[in-house]
Amino acid sequence: MLRSCARLIRRGIALPGQPQSPRPLPCCYTTPRFYSPEVIRDYAMPNATWSKNLQDLYNRYMEGSQSGAWERIPSYNATVHHIKGVPPSRTRENRLFTRNLDQDGVGFEYSMFYNKAERRMVCLFQPGPYLEGPPGFTHGGCIATIIDSTTGAGAVYLCGSVMTANLTINYKNPIPLGHVVIIDSKVERVEGRKVYTSCQIRSHDDAVLHTEASALFIKLGP
Ligand SMILES: CCCCC/C=C\C/C=C\C/C=C\C/C=C\CCCC(=O)SCCNC(=O)CCNC(=O)[C@H](O)C(C)(C)COP(=O)(O)OP(=O)(O)OC[C@H]1O[C@@H](n2cnc3c(N)ncnc32)[C@H](O)[C@@H]1OP(=O)(O)O
Structure with a gap:
């Protein structure tokens, strides 16, 4: 029992009766500019x-991952870490657009889960104050970015390396900053x-449809 509780805590799941806020992160994670080059931070952890709301949704999908239906997708601050396992370097300036800030919570705060059987990639997203477009609401370009990243990750997990060729978005209801939304994407077909x-963004409680989108990715050679 103790061991399984420890495992849940390590994986970022709050236990019943525990506060939702996660355990404090090691200081090497909270001061990213100076984290050890040997440590590749996984930003998709609480x-x-x-x-x-974000923690509750994360816990729900983590529970789904116990049954094998959902897989939590790690997230690093450069795609080279995904592709080649290249460790961070103090001299490397390039960063993934969605993970380029040194302060947690102010920009793209998100975690993705993949359902292989359903070809779905779901992103739990909490836009921070630095993503403002209209006063108090998320910038449309940031919404496009997180849609591209989510649908793109789904395409990558099914088909390997891809690039976005086309992205079509219908913005239906603005997304307030700080509100948690679910980006639910699916690979419809491969030709x-x-x-x-295809992709929909809904509020965390499913009450509001914020955005609908479709994206075409082209598979790259080896
Ligand atoms: C990238 C790998 C990342 C790996 C990450 C690993 C793990 C994932 C984990 C977390 C997720 C992290 C990141 C998420 C991943 C991605 C999201 C970001 C993606 C981007 O941010 S990416 C930047 C923006 N993106 C571009 O910068 C593309 C510029 N572009 C090109 O580089 C070329 O344009 C290309 C390669 C697209 C195609 O070029 P090409 O020469 O290889 O192929 P070609 O032109 O022959 O087209 C072949 C067939 O597609 C049809 N076709 C082409 N384009 C079309 C269009 N627009 N509409 C309708 N059909 C189209 C043709 O009509 C033909 O069809 P047909 O065969 O039937 O004739």
């Missing part, structure tokens, strides 16, 4: 800036090198 995906 941190102290996550709201209760040769073309990977067609």
Whole structure:
């Protein structure tokens, strides 16, 4: 029992009766500029800036991952870490756009889960104050970015390396900053090198449809 509790805590799941906010992160994670080059931080883990809604949803999908239906996708601050396992370097300036800030909670705060059987990639997203477009609401370009990243990750997990060729977005209701939304994407079909995906963004409680989108990815050579 103790061992399984420890495992849940390590994986970022709050136990019943425990506060939702996660355990404090090691200081090497909270001062990213100076974290050890040997440590590749996984940004998709809960941190102290996550709201209760985000933590609750994360816990729910983590429970889904116990049955094998969902797989939590790690997230690093450069795709080279995904592709080649290249460790961070103090001299390397390039960063993944969605993970380029040194402060948690102010930009793209998110975690993705993959359902292989359903070809779905789901992203739990909490837009921070530095993503403002209209006063108090998320910038449309940031919404496009997180849609591209989520549908793109789904295409990558099914088909390997891809690039976005087309992205079509219908913005239906603005997303307030700090509100948690679910980006639910799916690979609809694959035709040769073309990977067609669809996507909806809904509020965390499913009450509001914020955005609908479709994206075409082209598979790259080896
Ligand atoms: C990238 C790998 C990342 C790996 C990450 C690993 C793990 C994932 C974990 C976390 C997720 C992290 C990141 C998420 C991943 C990605 C999201 C970000 C993705 C981007 O941010 S990416 C930047 C923006 N993106 C570009 O910068 C593309 C510029 N572009 C090109 O580089 C070329 O344009 C290309 C390669 C697209 C195609 O070029 P090409 O020469 O290989 O192929 P070609 O042109 O022959 O087209 C072949 C067939 O597709 C049809 N076709 C082409 N384009 C079309 C269009 N627009 N509409 C309708 N059909 C189209 C043709 O009509 C033909 O069809 P057909 O065969 O039937 O004739």
